[in-house]
Amino acid sequence: MIWLTWRQFRGPALMMAGVLTVFAAALAFTGPGLADDYAQGIAACTGQEGGCTRFLDRFLDSHQSAFLGVSGLLLLLPGLIGLFWGAPLVAREMETGTLRMALTQSVRRTRWFAVKIALVGLATMVAAGIGTLAVTWWASPLDKSAVSSYPRLEAIVFATRGIVPVGYAAFAFALGVTVGMLVRRALPAMAITLAAFALVQIAMPMFVRPNLAEPVKATATFSTANIDGVGEGGLLHVQAGVADAGAWILSSRTVDKDGRTVAVIDLPDADMAKCDAPRQPAKAMQCVADTANRLGYRQEATYHPSSRYWRFQWTETGIYLALALGLTGFSFWWTKRRL
Amino acid sequence: MSTVIRARGLGKKYRQRWALQDCELELPAGRVIGLVGPNGAGKSTLLNLAAGLLAPSSGSIEVCGGPPAADVAQLARVGFVAQDTPTYGRLSVADHLTLGRRLNPGWDDAVARERIDRLGLDPKQRAGTLSGGQRAQLALTMALAKRPELLILDEPVASLDPLARREFMQLLMEAVAEQELSVVLSSHLVSDVERACDYLVVLVDSRVQVAGDLDELIATHHRLVGARRDPATLPGSQQVISASHTDRQTTLLVRTQEPILDPSWSVDGINLEDLVLAYMDKSAPVVRRPRLEVQR
Numbered sequence: 001m002i003w004l005t006w007r008q009f010r011g012p013a014l015m016m017a018g019v020l021t022v023f024a025a026a027l028a029f030t031g032p033g034l035a036d037d038y039a040q041g042i043a044a045c046t047g048q049e050g051g052c053t054r055f056l057d058r059f060l061d062s063h064q065s066a067f068l069g070v071s072g073l074l075l076l077l078p079g080l081i082g083l084f085w086g087a088p089l090v091a092r093e094m095e096t097g098t099l100r101m102a103l104t105q106s107v108r109r110t111r112w113f114a115v116k117i118a119l120v121g122l123a124t125m126v127a128a129g130i131g132t133l134a135v136t137w138w139a140s141p142l143d144k145s146a147v148s149s150y151p152r153l154e155a156i157v158f159a160t161r162g163i164v165p166v167g168y169a170a171f172a173f174a175l176g177v178t179v180g181m182l183v184r185r186a187l188p189a190m191a192i193t194l195a196a197f198a199l200v201q202i203a204m205p206m207f208v209r210p211n212l213a214e215p216v217k218a219t220a221t222f223s224t225a226n227i228d229g230v231g232e233g234g235l236l237h238v239q240a241g242v243a244d245a246g247a248w249i250l251s252s253r254t255v256d257k258d259g260r261t262v263a264v265i266d267l268p269d270a271d272m273a274k275c276d277a278p279r280q281p282a283k284a285m286q287c288v289a290d291t292a293n294r295l296g297y298r299q300e301a302t303y304h305p306s307s308r309y310w311r312f313q314w315t316e317t318g319i320y321l322a323l324a325l326g327l328t329g330f331s332f333w334w335t336k337r338r339l
Numbered sequence: 340m341s342t343v344i345r346a347r348g349l350g351k352k353y354r355q356r357w358a359l360q361d362c363e364l365e366l367p368a369g370r371v372i373g374l375v376g377p378n379g380a381g382k383s384t385l386l387n388l389a390a391g392l393l394a395p396s397s398g399s400i401e402v403c404g405g406p407p408a409a410d411v412a413q414l415a416r417v418g419f420v421a422q423d424t425p426t427y428g429r430l431s432v433a434d435h436l437t438l439g440r441r442l443n444p445g446w447d448d449a450v451a452r453e454r455i456d457r458l459g460l461d462p463k464q465r466a467g468t469l470s471g472g473q474r475a476q477l478a479l480t481m482a483l484a485k486r487p488e489l490l491i492l493d494e495p496v497a498s499l500d501p502l503a504r505r506e507f508m509q510l511l512m513e514a515v516a517e518q519e520l521s522v523v524l525s526s527h528l529v530s531d532v533e534r535a536c537d538y539l540v541v542l543v544d545s546r547v548q549v550a551g552d553l554d555e556l557i558a559t560h561h562r563l564v565g566a567r568r569d570p571a572t573l574p575g576s577q578q579v580i581s582a583s584h585t586d587r588q589t590t591l592l593v594r595t596q597e598p599i600l601d602p603s604w605s606v607d608g609i610n611l612e613d614l615v616l617a618y619m620d621k622s623a624p625v626v627r628r629p630r631l632e633v634q635r
Contacts, residue, residue: 001441001442003437003438003441004438004441004442007430007434007437007438008427008429008430011429096425096427096428097421097422097423097425098425098426098427100387100390100392100419100421100425101419101421101425101426101427101478101481103391103392103408104390104391104392104408104414104417104418104419104421104482105414105438105439105442105443105485106411106414106415106442106443106444106445106485107411107414107442108408108410108411108414109408337394338394
């Protein structure tokens with residue numbers, strides 16, 4: 001049975017191995033250069049006035065398309081595996097009638113299915129594992145410089161690093177197999193698998209991941225660090241004030257002393273006049289911040305600290321693996337009773 | 340006489356529709372059994388149930404003394420050639436033999452190779468590029484090399500041209516002569532059945548209309564032609580299968596074990612096709628008397 005499964009799966013497996021080899025080779029080729037540039041840049045800017053913020057921004061900027069491209073490829077991988085390996089696994093055999101040949105050999109149908117799903121499922125997880133390993137290694141200097149614009153917990157970076165891609169791939173594969181079994185035709189099964197997997201992948205970071213743990217609530221006062229600028233007539237523009245640079249900010253709002261959300265802080269003209277110090281913008285800023293604090297304005301934010309990264313990775317991987325197991329269990333039952 | 344397939348109240352339901360219902364069937368071992376009937380009679384469903392590919396919705400079926408596909412031993416006892424004889428298009432002929440060898444404990448590799456050789460199939464050729472006839476022969480070779488006790492063929496030649504059909508049937512007949520096995524073959528072509536089978540089952544609307552040794556069935560069915568009369572006036576030993584009347588003349592197809600002595604009839608033998616058609620004909624009077632099993 002292992003022989004037959006391998007014989008059928010050989011083509012797709014070799015193709016995936018080829019694609020992954022090219023992908024990994026490209027990353028291996030560019031990765032060390034990227035890491036060197038980063039190390040040199042950091043060494044040059046450390047201790048200088050203004051710190052490394054400008055270098056980090058420039059570094060990310062110059063590699064942004066590669067950063068997003070590589071991440072995007074890995075984002076697609078699990079879906080593609082579900083599509084091309086999962087959906088046709090049983091559906092194609094139903095379509096061509098070879099299912100009837102397979103199930104009338106002297107092999108129990110549960111064993112037939114077990115070997116198929118175990119072998120191809122394992123290959124799925126290995127492929128995704130190699131992919132994420134390569135990308136996580138390659139992108140680590142970029143991830144460090146992208147801490148504030150692409151926090152590690154947020155959609156694209158979170159989904160394409162660490163161990164979650166393995167969970168995604170296992171789920172996509174099991175989903176494809178199950179859908180194929182129910183739909184009995186490979187092409188419609190592939191379409192349905194893609195749509196369903198995309199839905200889950202959109203719903204997960206929007207509705208589930210934020211609730212994997214209780215978000216941290218933080219209330220911050222104003223300082224020169226979190227004020228973007230002062231507009232005409234004393235309007236204060238503020239940005240989220242969370243001390244943790246890599247935090248995943250779920251919400252950030254400004255409230256007045258009664259706890260009402262305000263869009264902008266409208267300081268009285270009299271207070272603004274007191275702060276007017278054209279020659280010393282920093283001092284003026286500080287004065288405006290103090291005034292806002294005195295009037296009871298606060299910045300409230302909810303967020304997940306960056307330290308929760310691995311906890312979230314494991315939890316989310318666990319959820320996807322559990323879904324994959326559930327689907328596999330169902331398809332086993334279906335194989336036994338209904339196929 | 341041992342039984343190779345036994346069905347009791349067997350039924351299979353797809354959603355709302357019964358494909359097979361209340362089927363009672365007992366097929367003897369060691370015969371080449373032709374299963375004929377109109378489309379939709381449930382032939383294919385019955386054979387898929389016997390091969391264990393489908394599970395019954397009601398009733399039970401036993402194959403070679405046990406439930407079909409219950410375990411590896413049961414699976415090994417039954418060879419199956421599915422409708423349209425599917426094969427793995429991307430696998431070569433040799434791959435198919437390897438598949439059979441690895442998935443069947445009783446696989447007879449020498450016979451399989453010898454047969455492929457004799458058929459002139461190139462072992463390296465992909466099954467997807469074989470002609471319909473060659474594909475059917477490959478499927479049959481695989482089912483035979485498994486050394487089953489029972490070989491089930493579900494309309495194996497339906498989509499083949501006459502020459503390929505003849506070659507396929509020839510291969511089947513040779514195998515039956517060499518190996519000791521029971522064969523159940525469904526077909527809607529009476530000529531296939533006539534050439535290959537020695538036992539006939541006519542299935543209409545899930546019901547066995549007639550079952551018996553082919554020669555005996557032919558010998559015990561007669562066409563009677565005579566002056567118009569009511570079929571009910573016939574002796575009790577003569578079962579009327581079909582009756583047609585013109586103004587003056589009555590033509591009957593009767594089944595009887597006894598010689599027809601009534602001189603007012605002109606008695607003719609019938610061929611298999613007439614017999615099958617008579618049983619398949621819906622307009623035939625539905626005589627609800629117990630089916631007569633042919634005595635052997």
